[in-house]
Amino acid sequence: MKIGIVCYPTFGGSGVVATELGKGLAKLGHEIHFITYSQPIRLDFFNENLYFHEVDIQSYPLFRYPPYESALASKMVDVVKHEKLELLHVHYAIPHASAACMAQQILKGQGIEIPVVTTLHGTDITLVGKDPSLAPVVTFSINQSNGITAVSESLKQETLSLFDIEKPIEVIYNFIDLDRFKNTRKDHYKKAICRQGEKLLVHTSNFRKVKRLEDVVKIFRKVRQKIPVKMLLVGDGPERTSIERMCRKLGACEDIRFVGKVEAVEDLLPLADGFLMPSEKESFGLAALEAMACEVPVISSNAGGLPELNLHGKTGFLSEVGDIDGMANNTLKMLQDDQLPVFKANALQRARDFSLSNILPQYESYYYNIIELFYKEKKG
Helix, strand or coil, rough: EEEEECCCCCHHHHHHHHHHHHHHHHCCEEEEEEEECCCCCCCCCCCCEEEEEEECCCCCCCCCCCCHHHHHHHHHHHHHHHHHHCCEEEEHHHHHHHHCCCCCCCHHCCCCCCCEEEEEEEEHHHHHCCCCCCCCHHHHHHHCCCEECCHHHHHHHHHHHHHHCCCCEECCCCCCCCCCCCCCCCCCHHHHHCCCCCCEEEEECCCCHCCCCCHHHHHHHHHCCCEEEEEEEEEECCCCCHHHHHHHHHHHCCCCCECCCCCHHCCHHHHHCCECCCCCCCCCCCHHHHHHHHCEEEEEECCCCHHHHHECCEEEEEEEECCCHHHHHHHHHHHHCHHHHHHHHHHHHHHHHHHHHHHHHHHHHHHHHHHHHHHHHHHH
16 A cells, blocks of 8 residues: 555654554555655664655744644645555544545545545544634544544544534544563663662653653652652653652752653663653553563552552552552552552553554554545545
8 A cells, every 4th residue: 555644744643643644554564655744753764665755844924833734734735646546544533533534525626535544542632622713623533534533542532522423433542662661681781770679660661741751750759659660750841840849849959860862762661660651631642552571560540441450459540640659659559669669560561551562553454444445425
C-alpha cells in the first residue's frame, strides 16, 4: 500500500505512535509518506519506503495566525495526486481530520477517491474536542472519516459519550518496540545516581497540570520517609518551575533530579525500580508502557486507559486520582526486595502484549478492510 500519515512531529504520544507505526509499516514493504510541518522526532530514513513532505506555511498580514489547516489540506492533495496514495491515516482529530476531509473533497472534484482513517489519541477528544468552538468540527470530521480508531476502550467510550458519532470506532491499542525499549542492565549508571544503593523512581511527561506533578513529588516524599530512594523527573513543560520551587520548599532537591527533555528515554528507564504516573487523565499511558517494557513496574491512577494496561497487584498498582497515601503505600509494597523482581517480570510480560509485532497486523488488516468497504460503497 501507499499510505499518507499525518501527525504532529513532536515528542507527544500521538506523534511518536504515528512515526513508529509508519516505520513499522515501511519495514513490511508499504510505502509511507509523512505529511507535517517538520520532520517527526523519531523519523529516520534508513528505509527506502519512508518519505517526508513538509507543509509550507506562509504568513500573510491579512491573517492573525498562519492558516495551517488550509496549507495542510493543500499539501495532502498534492501528495495524494503525485505519489498516488491509496489511503490517508491522520492522527489527532484537530486539525488533521478536518484538513483530511477538505483534501478528500478537493480530490473528489478532480476525480480522485481516497479513504481517510482517523486515530483518536486523547486530548483531541477529552480537552480540545470539548471546546464549544471546536466541537462541531470535531464531530463532523470524525463522522466524515471512513475509518475511526481509538487507542483504548476508555477513549472510545468517552468519545461516544461526548459526541454524536455515527460510525463504529475500532480500538487498536498503542504499541511498543521491544527491540528499542528493554532492560539493558546499566547498573553502573544507576550507581552514579544512587550511590548508597537507594531505590530509584522515575516520572516522564510533558509537565502539564493533568499529569499531577505535585502528586509525584508528594508520593516520593512519603516513600522517602520510609526507605532510601531517589527520583528522576524526565521532561519539561509549564509546571516545571512550580515543581522545582516545591522541591526546594520541601527540602527534597538533593534526592530529586530534573533531567529535562530526553529523546532516548529508553536509556534512562532501565535504571528505575518504579514508574510513577498519577495522572488525572490518560487515554492510554504510553509512557507507562515504555517503562514496563524496560521491566519497570508502574504506580498509577486508575484514570482513562491505564487500567487496561497496568494490572493491579501484578504489573504495579492502581489508585484513585489524588490518593497520595494509597500510591505511596503501594510504592513501598512494590519496592520490597522480595516483591520487586516479580513485579518487574510481570511488567515485561504485560508489555509484550502490546509489542509492535502484535499491533501492526491489526492496523494492516484494518486498512485493507476500510479500503475494501470504501470502494464497495462507491460502487453500490
